[in-house]
Amino acid sequence: MSMEEIFHPLKEPMIMGAAISIIVGAVVIAVGLTYFKKWGYFYKNWLSTVDHKKIGIMYIATALLMLFRGGIDALLMRAQTAVPDNGLLDAQHYNEIFTTHGIIMILFMAMPFVIGLMNIVIPLQIGARDVAFPRLNAVSFWLFAAGCGLLNLSFIIGGSPDTGWTAYFPLAGTEFSPTVGNNYYSLALQLSGIGTLLTGVNFITTIIKMRAPGMTLMKMPMFSWSILITNVIIVFAFPVLTVALALMMLDRQFGTQFFAMQNGGMDMLWANLFWVWGHPEVYIVILPAFGIFSEIIATFARKNLYGYKSMVMSMVVISLLSFLVWAHHFYTMGHGVMVNSFFSITTMAIAVPTGVKIFNWLLTMRHGKIQFTTPMLYALGFIPIFTIGGVTGVMLAMSSADYQYHNTMFLVAHFHYVLIPGTVFGVLAGYHYWWPKMFGFRLNEKLGKAGFWFIAISFNVAFFPLFILGLDGYARRMYTYSESTGYGPLSMVSFIGAIGLAVGFALIVYNIYYSWKHMPRNEKADVWDGRTLEWATHSPVPEYNFAVVPTISRLDEFWFAKKEGRDITAGKIEKIHMPNNTGAPFWMSGFFFLAAFFAVFSLWTPAIISMLFVFGFMIHRSFEDDHGRYISVEEVMATEKSLRGDK
Amino acid sequence: MKKKLSLMFIAFGALAILTGCEPLTVFDTKGPNAKTLSDTIILSIITMAFILLVVYVLLVVMLTKYRASKTPADYEPPHEEGSHVLEIIWTVIPIIIVAFLAVVTVKTTSTVESQPEGYDNKEPLVIYASSSNWKWHFSYPEQGIETVNYVNMPIDRPIEFKLYSFGPITSFWIPQLAGQKYAMSDMLTTIHLAADDIGSFMGRNSNFSGRGFAEMEFEAQTMTQEDFDKWAADVKANEKPLTEEKFDELLKAEHVGRSSYSSTHLEFRPAPMEHSEHMKMGDMDHSDMDMSEDEMDHSKMNHEDHSQEKSEETHSH
Numbered sequence: 003m004s005m006e007e008i009f010h011p012l013k014e015p016m017i018m019g020a021a022i023s024i025i026v027g028a029v030v031i032a033v034g035l036t037y038f039k040k041w042g043y044f045y046k047n048w049l050s051t052v053d054h055k056k057i058g059i060m061y062i063a064t065a066l067l068m069l070f071r072g073g074i075d076a077l078l079m080r081a082q083t084a085v086p087d088n089g090l091l092d093a094q095h096y097n098e099i100f101t102t103h104g105i106i107m108i109l110f111m112a113m114p115f116v117i118g119l120m121n122i123v124i125p126l127q128i129g130a131r132d133v134a135f136p137r138l139n140a141v142s143f144w145l146f147a148a149g150c151g152l153l154n155l156s157f158i159i160g161g162s163p164d165t166g167w168t169a170y171f172p173l174a175g176t177e178f179s180p181t182v183g184n185n186y187y188s189l190a191l192q193l194s195g196i197g198t199l200l201t202g203v204n205f206i207t208t209i210i211k212m213r214a215p216g217m218t219l220m221k222m223p224m225f226s227w228s229i230l231i232t233n234v235i236i237v238f239a240f241p242v243l244t245v246a247l248a249l250m251m252l253d254r255q256f257g258t259q260f261f262a263m264q265n266g267g268m269d270m271l272w273a274n275l276f277w278v279w280g281h282p283e284v285y286i287v288i289l290p291a292f293g294i295f296s297e298i299i300a301t302f303a304r305k306n307l308y309g310y311k312s313m314v315m316s317m318v319v320i321s322l323l324s325f326l327v328w329a330h331h332f333y334t335m336g337h338g339v340m341v342n343s344f345f346s347i348t349t350m351a352i353a354v355p356t357g358v359k360i361f362n363w364l365l366t367m368r369h370g371k372i373q374f375t376t377p378m379l380y381a382l383g384f385i386p387i388f389t390i391g392g393v394t395g396v397m398l399a400m401s402s403a404d405y406q407y408h409n410t411m412f413l414v415a416h417f418h419y420v421l422i423p424g425t426v427f428g429v430l431a432g433y434h435y436w437w438p439k440m441f442g443f444r445l446n447e448k449l450g451k452a453g454f455w456f457i458a459i460s461f462n463v464a465f466f467p468l469f470i471l472g473l474d475g476y477a478r479r480m481y482t483y484s485e486s487t488g489y490g491p492l493s494m495v496s497f498i499g500a501i502g503l504a505v506g507f508a509l510i511v512y513n514i515y516y517s518w519k520h521m522p523r524n525e526k527a528d529v530w531d532g533r534t535l536e537w538a539t540h541s542p543v544p545e546y547n548f549a550v551v552p553t554i555s556r557l558d559e560f561w562f563a564k565k566e567g568r569d570i571t572a573g574k575i576e577k578i579h580m581p582n583n584t585g586a587p588f589w590m591s592g593f594f595f596l597a598a599f600f601a602v603f604s605l606w607t608p609a610i611i612s613m614l615f616v617f618g619f620m621i622h623r624s625f626e627d628d629h630g631r632y633i634s635v636e637e638v639m640a641t642e643k644s645l646r647g648d649k
Numbered sequence: 650m651k652k653k654l655s656l657m658f659i660a661f662g663a664l665a666i667l668t669g670c671e672p673l674t675v676f677d678t679k680g681p682n683a684k685t686l687s688d689t690i691i692l693s694i695i696t697m698a699f700i701l702l703v704v705y706v707l708l709v710v711m712l713t714k715y716r717a718s719k720t721p722a723d724y725e726p727p728h729e730e731g732s733h734v735l736e737i738i739w740t741v742i743p744i745i746i747v748a749f750l751a752v753v754t755v756k757t758t759s760t761v762e763s764q765p766e767g768y769d770n771k772e773p774l775v776i777y778a779s780s781s782n783w784k785w786h787f788s789y790p791e792q793g794i795e796t797v798n799y800v801n802m803p804i805d806r807p808i809e810f811k812l813y814s815f816g817p818i819t820s821f822w823i824p825q826l827a828g829q830k831y832a833m834s835d836m837l838t839t840i841h842l843a844a845d846d847i848g849s850f851m852g853r854n855s856n857f858s859g860r861g862f863a864e865m866e867f868e869a870q871t872m873t874q875e876d877f878d879k880w881a882a883d884v885k886a887n888e889k890p891l892t893e894e895k896f897d898e899l900l901k902a903e904h905v906g907r908s909s910y911s912s913t914h915l916e917f918r919p920a921p922m923e924h925s926e927h928m929k930m931g932d933m934d935h936s937d938m939d940m941s942e943d944e945m946d947h948s949k950m951n952h953e954d955h956s957q958e959k960s961e962e963t964h965s966h
Contacts, residue, residue: 093860166857172834173817173859263834269818270833303715309731334820334830336838339762343755350747350754354740360704361739362731367711370726374716382712389704393697400750402757403689405828406675409820409855473690475674475824477855480863 008603011161014095021158050585052136054121055543057143059440061118062433064150066511068110071154073507075103077500080464084497086485096481097164098183102157104167105187109194110150112287112421115429117146117201120229120290123436124205126536127226129214129554131547134207136581137623142197142204144591149194152598156186160602163187166479168280169250171261171272176254182602188251189598193591195243202236205229214535216554220314223534223557224300224307227314228293231321232286238325239282246275255604270335277328285324288420289317291428292359295381298431299363301532302378303370306558309362316355323352333401334408342401349399356392360385375530376450380431383458384423391419394469409479412472418465430457430510438529442542443521445513453509460502467492467499533561538571540645546578546633549642575642578633590619674824679850679871681765682827682842689757696746761828764807765843773807773841776800777913777920780832780854781815781900783861788913792881795891795913797905799868800852802844803877810840813920815900820856823869829855837923844871861903884909893917 011017035041048056078099082091091099121139125132133139156162163183165174174184209230213222222230250272252258259267300307307313329337329345363385372378394416398407407413438444468476476489483489528537538560539548550573556562563570597612671677676691678684713719760766764773777788778800787800802808812821812832822829827842832854854865872880889895891910896918899905 093863097857097860165859170818170857173857178817178859263816268835270836273818303726305726306728306730308729309736312731312736332831334828335833336830336836339755339759342758343751346754346758347747347751350750353747354743357700357743358736358740361707361735364704364707364711365729365732365735367715369729370711370715371720371724372712372716382708385708386705389701393700396747396750397690397693397697400689400693400754400757402754402761402828403686403693405761405830406683406686406690406824408829409822409857470673473673473675475822475851477822477853479857482863 008160009158011157011159016095017157024158045585046583049588050140050583052132052140052581052583052587053545054125054133054136054139055440057139058118058121058123060143061114061121061146064147065111065115065118065429068106068114068150069507070511072103072106072111073504075099075106077504079103080493080497080500082481083483083489084494086483086487086490088482091481093481094164097166097479098157098162100479101163101166102153105153105163105191107421108167108283108287109191110153112425112429113194113198114146114150115433116232116287116290116425117142117198119294119429119432119436120205120232122440123432123536124208124226124229125212126439126539126543126547127223127534128209128212128217129535129548129551130208130212131551131578132581133204134212135204137584137587138200138204140584140587141591142200144587145197145200145594146194148591148595148598149190149192149197152193152595152602153186153190155599156183156190156602160186168276169272170276171250171253171269172263174250174254174272175262177263185251185254185602185604188247188254189602192244192247192251193594193598195240195247198236199240199244202233202240205233206237209233214551214554220311221554221557221559224296224310224313225290225293225534228289228296228317231317232289235282235286235289235321235324239279239286242275243279243283246272246279249275251601255601270332273332273335274328277331278325281328281331282321282324284420285320287425288428289320291384291424291432292317294428294432294435295363295384297534298377298381298435299366301435301530302373302375302381303367304373304531305366305370306533306561307362308366308368309358310557312358313362316358319355320352323348323355327352330399330401330404333404346399346401350396353392353396353399360389360392375434376445376447376454377431377435377530379451379454379458380427380434383454384427384431387419387423387427387458387461391416391421391423394419407472409477410472411468411476411478414478415465415468415472418461418468422461422465427457430454435530436536438525439536439541439543443517443523443525444529445517446521449509449513449516453506453513456502456506456509460499460506462499464496464499464503467496471496528564531564533558535560540642544641544645546580546638549575549578549638575635575638577635578638579630580633581630582628584628586619586623590616593619674851677825679846679848680826680842680844681767682761682840683825685757685760686828689753692753693750696750700746762841764809764841768805768807768843771806773809774803775809775811776802777811777813777915778821778832779813779815779914779920780819780821780858780865782903783854783858783865784899784902784905785821785852785854785865785867786899786914788915789881790913790915792885793912794881794884794888795910796884797899797908798866799870799907801870801872801877801880803874804844804847804871806874807841807843810842811920812838812840817858818856819854819858819865821852822855823850823852825850826869831856833921835921837921839923847871847873864904885911887911 012021035044048060051057078091079096082088082096121133160182163169163186165179165184169184169187172178174187209226249258249260253260253262259265261267261269261272263269296307296313326348327345329341330349333342333345394412398404398413398416434445434450471489471492474489476483476487525541527539527541529541530537535552538552548571550571552559552570560570593612593615597609597616600606600609600612675683676687678687775790777790779786779788784798785800787796789795810821812830813836814832814834816834819832820829821832821840823842826844827840830838830840832838848871850869850871852867852869854862858865888909888911890912891914896914
C-alpha cells in the first residue's frame with residue numbers, strides 16, 4: 003500500500019479539517035500538561051490508576067467524547083438526506099459515516115457509558131472496597147480505549163469501514179471491500195471486545211463474592227441485579243463476537259473462505275454469528291438502563307421499588323430470551339414459515355417481562371411523592387417514549403409484517419426509539435444522579451432540565467417522521483433519494499429534530515463547565531436522600547470507599563437506618579488492604595494497539611514484535627510479587643475527619 | 650410531560666392525515682400478498698395503540714396525582730411490596746395479546762409464503778430475479794427472454810420470483826405487491842405474489858450493497874395477459890440473444906439502463922439451489938456446492954425449459 007493510498011481520506015476537506023482539529027487538540031492538551039507540570043499527576047492519578055471510580059470516570063469521559071463523534075456523523079447523515087438529491091456528501095463518505103455512527107454509538111458510546119457507571123457505582127452499592135480484580139479492570143479500560151482509538155484513526159489513515167455496523171459478507175469481504183476499512187473493523191472491535199469480556203468476568207466475580215455482610219442476592223439493589231445479569235450476558239455473548247471477528251480477519255487477510263461466495267463459504271453464517279452476539283448486545287446496553295431507572299424512580303417517588311421479585315425475575319427471563327431471538331434480524335433470508343414463526347414468538351415473548359417492568363415502575367409511583375429532578379425527568383420521559391419503541395418492536399417481531407419493515411426507516415425509527423429513551427436516557431439519568439457522588443457537587447438543575455426537554459422533544463421530532471417514511475417505502479442507508487419519492491419534507495423535519503438533539507447534548511456538556519464554576523462544593527454525601535449504600539459514604543468517595551463496611555439486614559437498609567436514626571457506617575476502623583497502582587495495563591494495551599494497527603495493514607513483522615511486548619507484560623505479571631498495600635488506621639481516621647469536616 | 654403527549658397526538662394525527670390523503674406505499678396495495686401484510690400491519694397498530702393508551706393513562710394519573718407539590722409536606726409514602734393480583738393481571742393480559750398476535754403472524758406468514766389464494770388453478774409464472782453490482786436481471790424461462798432493470802408481469806396470474814445474487818446480499822422489494830426477501834449468492838429464495846391492478850410500481854434493493862445502492866431501483870409494470878404475451882413475443886422476435894460475453898460485460902458494469910434479450914443467462918449460468926435443497930445438502934460433500942466460475946463453465950448444457958430439476962442436476966453431477 004502506498005502512502006498516497008494510506009492517506010487518501012485526507013483529500014476530503016471535511017476529514018482534513020477533523021484531522022487538523024484532533025492534532026491541535028492533542029497539542030493543546032500536551033502543552034497544557036507540560037506548562038502546568040501535570041504530567042506526573044496525570045500519569046500517577048489516571049493513566050496508572052486501578053481505582054474503580056477513576057476508571058469509571060475515564061470510561062464516561064470517553065463515552066461523552068464518542069457521543070460527539072457519533073453525533074456529528076448523525077448530523078451529517080440527516081443534513082445529507084434533509085433535501086432530495088443533496089450533494090453535501092458523496093455515496094462513499096455517507097456509507098463510511100453511517101457505518102462509524104453505528105459502531106461508535108453502540109460499542110464506543112453506549113457500552114463505555116454503561117460500563118463507566120457500573121464501575122463507579124457497583125462496588126459502592128454492594129459495599130465493596132474495589133472490584134474483584136482491580137488491575138484487570140484497568141486492562142479492560144485500556145483495551146477498550148485502544149480499540150476505540152484504532153477505530154477513530156481509520157478515518158484519517160486508510161479509510162473507515164463502509165459496509166454498515168453489521169458488516170454483512172460478502173460485501174465486507176475483500177472482493178467488494180478491498181480497502182483496509184474492514185480490517186480496522188475486525189481488529190478495533192476485537193480489542194475492545196476482549197476488554198469488555200474481561201469486564202464481564204470481573205463484575206460477575208465482584209457481585210457474587212464481594213457484597214457487604216448480610217446482603218444476600220435478594221437484598222441487593224436493582225441496579226446491581228441488572229449489572230449482574232448484564233455481565234452474565236456479556237460472558238456468554240462476547241465470545242461469539244470474538245470468534246466471528248477472528249473468522250472475518252482470517253477471511254480478509256489470510257485468504258480463508260468462511261463467509262466467501264465460493265468453496266462452500268456461507269455469507270449467512272456471518273449474519274447468524276453477528277446477531278447471536280448482536281441481539282444479546284442490545285440487552286447488554288438496555289438492562290443497566292432498566293436498573294438505573296429502578297433506582298431513580300424509587301428514590302424520587304420516595305417509595306420502595308414495587309414488585310422487587312418480579313423485577314428480578316423479568317430481567318432473568320429477558321436475559322434468557324435474548325439468546326433465542328437473533329434470527330428476527332433476517333426473517334427475509336427465506337428460512338421458511340416454521341423458523342420465522344419460532345423467532346416471532348420468542349421475540350414477542352420479550353414484550354411480556356418488559357411490560358411487567360413498565361407496570362412495576364408506574365405502580366412504584368402510586369402513593370409516592372414524586373420530585374421532578376433532572377434524573378427523574380429522564381426516567382419519566384423514558385416510559386412513554388420507550389413504550390413506543392417497545393410496541394413497534396412487537397410489530398417488527400411479526401415476521402410477515404417485517405417483510406415490509408425490514409431495511410426501512412421504520413426499523414431505524416424503532417431501534418432509535420428503544421436505544422435513545424432506553425440506553426441514552428438511562429445513562430444520562432445515571433450520570434446526573436451519580437455525578438455528585440463522583441465529584442462532590444451537583445450539576446445545575448436548570449441546565450440539566452433544559453437539556454432534557456431539548457433532547458426529549460427533539461428526539462421525537464427527529465425520529466417519529468421516520469416511522470412514516472419507512473411505511474412509505476424509504477429504504478435505510480440510501481445516501482440520497484429523488485424528489486419524486488416525496489421523502490423530502492419529513493426528512494427535513496427529521497433534520498431539524500437532529501439539530502435540536504445536538505443543542506440538547508451541547509447543553510449537557512456546557513453544564514459540566516457551568517456547574518464546575520458555579521455549583522456549591524459543600525454538598526452532603528446523601529444529596530438526593532437515597533436508599534442504597536453508595537449514599538452512605540462521603541462524596542467524593544475516599545479511595546477505600548467505606549471506612550467501615552456496613553452490615554445489611556434488608557433491602558434499602560440505608561433508607562431504613564436513616565429513618566430509625568442508625569448510622570450504618572459506624573464501627574471500629576481497621577487497617578484497609580488496597581491494590582497498588584500500576585502503569586502496566588496502560589503500556590500493555592499500548593503495545594496491543596500497535597500490534598492491531600500494524601495488523602490492519604498486514605505488516606506482520608512489527609505486529610508480531612508488538613505482540614511479544616504484550617506477552618512480555620503478561621509473563622512479567624505472572625511472576626510479579628504484588629500483594630497490595632495497607633492504609634493505616636491513622637490515615638483512614640485522618641481522611642474520615644477531613645471529609646466529615648468538609649460537610 | 651403534557652407537552653410531549655400532545656406532540657405524540659400531533660404526530661399520530663399527521664400519520665392519519667398522511668394516510669388519508671395519499672396512502673403510504675405499504676398501505677397502497679395492488680396485490681393479495683401486499684394486502685395481507687397491510688392488513689396485518691394495521692391490525693397490529695390498533696392493538697399496540699391500545700397498549701400505548703393504557704400506559705399513557707396510567708402515567709398521567711400517577712404524575713398528576715402523586716407529585717410532591719400535590720401531597721402534604723409531611724406525607725410519608727407507604728412501603729408497598731407489590732401485589733400478586735396486579736402482577737398476574739399484567740402478565741396474563743400481555744400473554745394473551747402476544748398469543749393473539751402470534752397466531753396472526755403464523756397464519757399471515759404462511760399465507761404470503763405460498764401461492765396467493767384464489768389463483769390455485771393457475772400455473773405460476775416463474776421469473777428469476779438476480780442482482781449484480783447495482784442492477785437487476787430478470788429471466789423468464791417460460792418465455793425464453795431476459796430483461797435488465799425492468800420487469801413486466803401479467804395480472805391475474807400468480808407469479809413466483811426466484812431470487813439470487815451475483816455478489817453482496819441484496820433484498821428484492823416491490824412494496825405495493827409483496828414484502829421483500831434477500832437475494833444471496835449461494836441460495837435461491839422465493840417470493841410469491843400476484844397483481845390485481847395494472848400499473849407501474851417502484852421496485853428496489855432495500856439491503857445495503859455498497860456505493861451504488863441508492864440508485865438500485867427497477868420498474869415493475871403489470872399488464873393484461875394479452876399485453877404481456879404480446880410484449881414477450883415482441884422481445885423474443887426482435888431482441889438479440891444474451892451471449893455469455895455480453896452477460897459478463899453486464900455483470901461487470903456498475904449501473905446500466907434497461908435492456909431486453911431473446912434468451913436468458915440461466916442457460917449458461919444456472920441459478921443456485923433452493924433453500925430447502927441447501928439444507929439437505931448440508932451433510933453431503935460440500936464441494937458439490939461449489940459455484941465457482943470453472944464449475945459453471947463445465948455446465949454449459951442446453952436448458953430449453955429451465956426448471957428447478959435441471960438446475961439440481963447441474964449441482965449434483
